Every structure is written in C-alpha cells, then in structure tokens.
Amino acid sequence: MRKPQALVLTIFSLIFSSCEKDPPLNEPGSNETINEWTMAQMRQYYYWNEKITQKNDYQQAPDLFFKSLLFKDDHYSSILQTLNSDTYGNTLTNTFGFDMVQLQNQSETIQLVTQVVPFSEGDLMGLKRGDSISHINDEPIDHSNLKSLLSKSLLLPAMHLTRNDGKIFHLPSSYISQPVLYTAKLISSSPTVGYMFLSQFDFSGSYSLLEAIQNFKSQEVQELIVDLRYNPGGQVAFAAFCALLLADIKENDIFAKYQGNKNLKNREDSFAAALQRQPDGYSFTADEVLKQGLHLKKIYMLTGPNTASAAEMLINGLKPYVEIIQVGDKTFGKDMASTTIVTPEDIRGTERAWHLIPMIYKIYNKADQGNYNNGIIPQKVTDEFSSLPLVPIGDTKDPLIQEVLQTVNVKNILAKGAVNNAGKTNLVLPQYIGSSYQAIPIEVSAQGKSDK
Known part of the structure; x- marks a missing residue:
C-alpha cells in the first residue's frame, strides 16, 4: 500500500518502547516537558478543547496523560510512540x-x-x-x-x-495485500444491474476500478450496486475518485465541510481538491476522471456496522447530488477527522517521538448534513445474516442484493435464486469481533499545520 498524504488514510504500527532512565524534570524528553507540550496542542486543536479540565499531574506517562484529557464521548483520539509511522497494527x-x-x-x-x-x-x-x-x-x-x-x-x-x-x-x-475491488459484474440483464464490492479505499485499486467502470459503460448499466458492507474507509482522495467515477456531479462541487473548535477555521473541499491529495505516483485529474465516469443519478449502497470513515464520507458526501439508496445495516459512525502532531526535537530530546492523533473536525456534506456518530441508517434496513449459510460475495441470493433487485423490479427474481425461507435463522445480535473491523482514520491538516 502506498503512503497517503493529507486528507487520506494514515496507518500506524504500534511499536512501544520504555526508557531505561527518565530524563530530569523540565528537560527535553521528560514526562513533564512532553505533557505540558501535549496540553498546549490539545487546547489549540482538539475538537472538545473546552471540555479539557486543568491537570496537575504532569509526571504521568505521556500516553496516560493524553488519555486523561479526552472527552468521554471521544472513542477515536489516540497517541502512539513509534518507530515506523506509516504502518498499522495487524488485522485478520x-x-x-x-x-x-x-x-x-x-x-x-x-x-x-x-x-x-x-x-x-x-x-x-x-x-x-x-x-x-x-x-x-x-x-x-x-x-x-x-x-x-x-x-x-x-x-x-x-x-x-x-x-x-x-x-x-x-x-x-x-x-x-487485500485487493480493493473484489469483483465487478452484471447481476441482471433486465434491467441491466451492475455490482461491485470495494474492500477499502486505496489507490492501489484505481486502475481495476477504472476498467470495471468502462465495462459497465459498454454494457449500458442502468442500475449500480456498490457494496461497502466491510469497508473500513481509507484514502479520502480515493473516495473522491469513486464519487467522480460513479455519480452525476461536477468536479468543483463540495464534497465535505470540516467544522472545528473556535481556534480552527472551518474548511471545505471540493471533489477535485480532495482528489488532488492522492498519493505519490498517481496523477489523476478530476476532469479526466469525470469523462470516464458513469454519471449516475441513483446509486445503491450496501452497508453494515463495518462501513466506516471515508466510506461513510462517500455516502454522505454524495447525498446532496444524487439519490443514494442505502440497503443493509447502519454504518459504524465515524464522522470525524483527525490530525497527527509529532513532538518536536526540542521537546522529546533523544527520546522517540510521540504522535498525538486528536479528533479536530466534524465532517458534513454540502447541505450541512452530518452528525452520524451513531451510524448512517439505511432507508431499507436488511439483515445480511437473516438466512444462512452466507452466500459468496456478489451472489444474487444475498439478502442485501435481493432487496435491491426487488426494488428495481428485476424480472423472474425468484427463478434466479431468491433466499430460501427454510434457511432463515433466529440468531440475533451479530458481534463483529474480527480484528480488521477498525475504522481507518481520516487525516487532515489543522490550521497552522502544513499538509505533508
């Protein structure tokens, strides 16, 4: 996976180390020096900075001190001391x-x-x-x-x-290396219904997605299903890339608005501006992507509790422009963006750098719709586990796909293999314990910090 830049997915490997001997008080690298600096950063950038209470115990370990500053409803801000800041913890x-x-x-x-x-x-x-x-x-x-x-x-x-x-x-x-695009195919010819499964948002899948879109265009796809049910997010630039390929939008339409605390200026990004933050090695322009796109006025999005972060941004960001018909379960609810602030050398001394990753912005769309911290609820709530065994990804027997096909009035849908009621299950309360179900952070640069 290529390194992301600003407004993209940032991935970290948690490699902690302990110091054999703490530096003296007030010296670079001491807990007191690091924690005083941390407090200053949080009061400046943290979304809930007004909720921070005065702390006196600056002798705490920096990670414990940082966590003591967090607002009780903040489940995402984190602090890392790393050797490598562009890899993330292992997942299944x-x-x-x-x-x-x-x-x-x-x-x-x-x-x-x-x-x-x-x-x-x-x-x-x-x-x-x-x-x-x-x-x-x-x-x-x-x-x-x-x-x-x-x-x-x-x-x-x-x-x-x-x-x-x-x-x-x-x-x-x-x-x-997990492919971004698992499959893209026609699942109905009357009308023509296309289906694609996106596992994450990463530019390693850009050319595969482009090829799939061209195939859909040549097949004159009338309806499209985009399966995001296990998509934890990724590069926001790739979410903009998807939007430009799929939807009937203009390159300078507003994709996202970011609202922070009183110290930070609110900001907004067009689809074109978000795309410009694609990783090194890619040079897509919004007008070129639009020319190759489907320009759909309606898109079916399949979601679940693991649809998170930039995947939720795509859904919310397109709502003001096209009809989004969401099918499945409510999404994860990651409606915030973070930034990464690294301890400078005069603060950390010879110690390894601490990376503060506080939440600094709430995310909204052009119509100021947001506040989906409890998840985005589908218009058509459908349980993918309502019938077992689970069928392969993209199979028309899948309950979520079935719901879409019924909605678009696919002819002879039952003959094509509708869900057998004999397979219904009364199991409830799916527990998503699989370790890869982690919302990938949306990273932005705060006011006064340059994009890197």
Whole structure:
C-alpha cells in the first residue's frame, strides 16, 4: 500500500518502547516537558478543547496523560510512540487473509467467515465465506473468548482454524495485500444491474476500478450496486475518485465541510481538491476522471456496522447530488477527522517521538448534513445474516442484493435464486469481533499545520 498524504488514510504500527532512565524534570524528553507540550496542542486543536479540565499531574506517562484529557464521548483520539509511522497494527485480513463474525442468541453461538481475501492462503486452501468455525488454535470458541483468541493469534507465526466439519486450515502469518475491488459484474440483464464490492479505499485499486467502470459503460448499466458492507474507509482522495467515477456531479462541487473548535477555521473541499491529495505516483485529474465516469443519478449502497470513515464520507458526501439508496445495516459512525502532531526535537530530546492523533473536525456534506456518530441508517434496513449459510460475495441470493433487485423490479427474481425461507435463522445480535473491523482514520491538516 502506498503512503497517503493529507486528507487520506494514515496507518500506524504500534511499536512501544520504555526508557531505561527518565530524563530530569523540565528537560527535553521528560514526562513533564512532553505533557505540558501535549496540553498546549490539545487546547489549540482538539475538537472538545473546552471540555479539557486543568491537570496537575504532569509526571504521568505521556500516553496516560493524553488519555486523561479526552472527552468521554471521544472513542477515536489516540497517541502512539513509534518507530515506523506509516504502518498499522495487524488485522485478520492483512495477516491471515480472512475475517469473521460471531452471531449469538440465548441458546447458540456460531462463528462465520465473512470474507476471504482472493488468492490468500486460506482462499487457495478452500476457506470460504459462510464457513462455520469451531476452534482457533485447537481451542473451542464460545461467546466470551473469541476476542482474546484472535488477539493472541495475531502475535503467532501461524493460525489454525478448525471448521465445523473438522477440516483444519493452517494459515501462516504474512503481509497480505487485500485487493480493493473484489469483483465487478452484471447481476441482471433486465434491467441491466451492475455490482461491485470495494474492500477499502486505496489507490492501489484505481486502475481495476477504472476498467470495471468502462465495462459497465459498454454494457449500458442502468442500475449500480456498490457494496461497502466491510469497508473500513481509507484514502479520502480515493473516495473522491469513486464519487467522480460513479455519480452525476461536477468536479468543483463540495464534497465535505470540516467544522472545528473556535481556534480552527472551518474548511471545505471540493471533489477535485480532495482528489488532488492522492498519493505519490498517481496523477489523476478530476476532469479526466469525470469523462470516464458513469454519471449516475441513483446509486445503491450496501452497508453494515463495518462501513466506516471515508466510506461513510462517500455516502454522505454524495447525498446532496444524487439519490443514494442505502440497503443493509447502519454504518459504524465515524464522522470525524483527525490530525497527527509529532513532538518536536526540542521537546522529546533523544527520546522517540510521540504522535498525538486528536479528533479536530466534524465532517458534513454540502447541505450541512452530518452528525452520524451513531451510524448512517439505511432507508431499507436488511439483515445480511437473516438466512444462512452466507452466500459468496456478489451472489444474487444475498439478502442485501435481493432487496435491491426487488426494488428495481428485476424480472423472474425468484427463478434466479431468491433466499430460501427454510434457511432463515433466529440468531440475533451479530458481534463483529474480527480484528480488521477498525475504522481507518481520516487525516487532515489543522490550521497552522502544513499538509505533508
């Protein structure tokens, strides 16, 4: 994955270290010096700066001091002390090539594979979406231990999954590059309905997406389904790229507005301006992308509790311009942007730098619609786990796809394989414990900080 710039996904690896000896008080690198600097930054940039109470314990460890400043409803601000600031913590998808969900009711708990990364080891071994898993590393899974089993597995050189039929999948730990575009295809010819699944927002998938859009244009697609149900976000520039390819918009239309505290000027970005912050190595321009786009006036978006961050921005940002018909479950609810502030050398001395990542802006669209911290609720609430087993991604038997096809009046939909009511399940309360279900941060530069 290429390095993002401003207004893009920033990814960090949590590599902590301890000092053998604390520097003297008030000296560069001391807790007191770092914490006083941290307090000043938070009072300047933090969205909830007026909620910060006066602190006297500047001798605390910097990470504990930072966390003590956070507003109680802030679940996203963080602080890292790193060796490498452009990688992120391991997840199931980028380490073992799959992800899973736990479903439960009062009498039963099951674990289902929700996605398998194409061409990963698990995929080549036959692991499939919908497989039911009974053991991890030979330990039986119950309603209370899945999270700990997954966390432990991410520290091991390999992971053993036992499927309910007894088959064991030996998955070595490795870096797995997850394709952005899993599939793009026609799923109906009367009318022509296209479908695409986007796993994340990253420019590594830009040319695949361009090719898919050109194919849809040649096939004269009348309706399009964009599946974002497991998309945790990514580069905001790529979200703008998607918008320009899909929707009937203009390059200078407003994509997002950012509102901060009284110290920060509110700002806004057009689709073109957001696209300009694409990573090094890419040089797309908004007018060129628009010429190749579909110019749709209506788009169907499939969402779930793991649709987050820049993926939510795409949905909200397009609402003032085109009809967005959202199907599935409500989204994650990441409606804020952060910035990264690094301790300067005169503050940290010879110690490793601390990276403060406070939330500084609320995100709105052109019509000032936002405040979706509890998630964006679909017009058509549909449970993808209403019928088991889960079908492959893009299969027309999928409950969310079925809902769309029924809405667009696809002829003979039942003959094409509608969901069998015999497979209905009374399992409720899906527990998204899979470790890759983390909202990827939206990063912006604050007033007085230059984009890097």
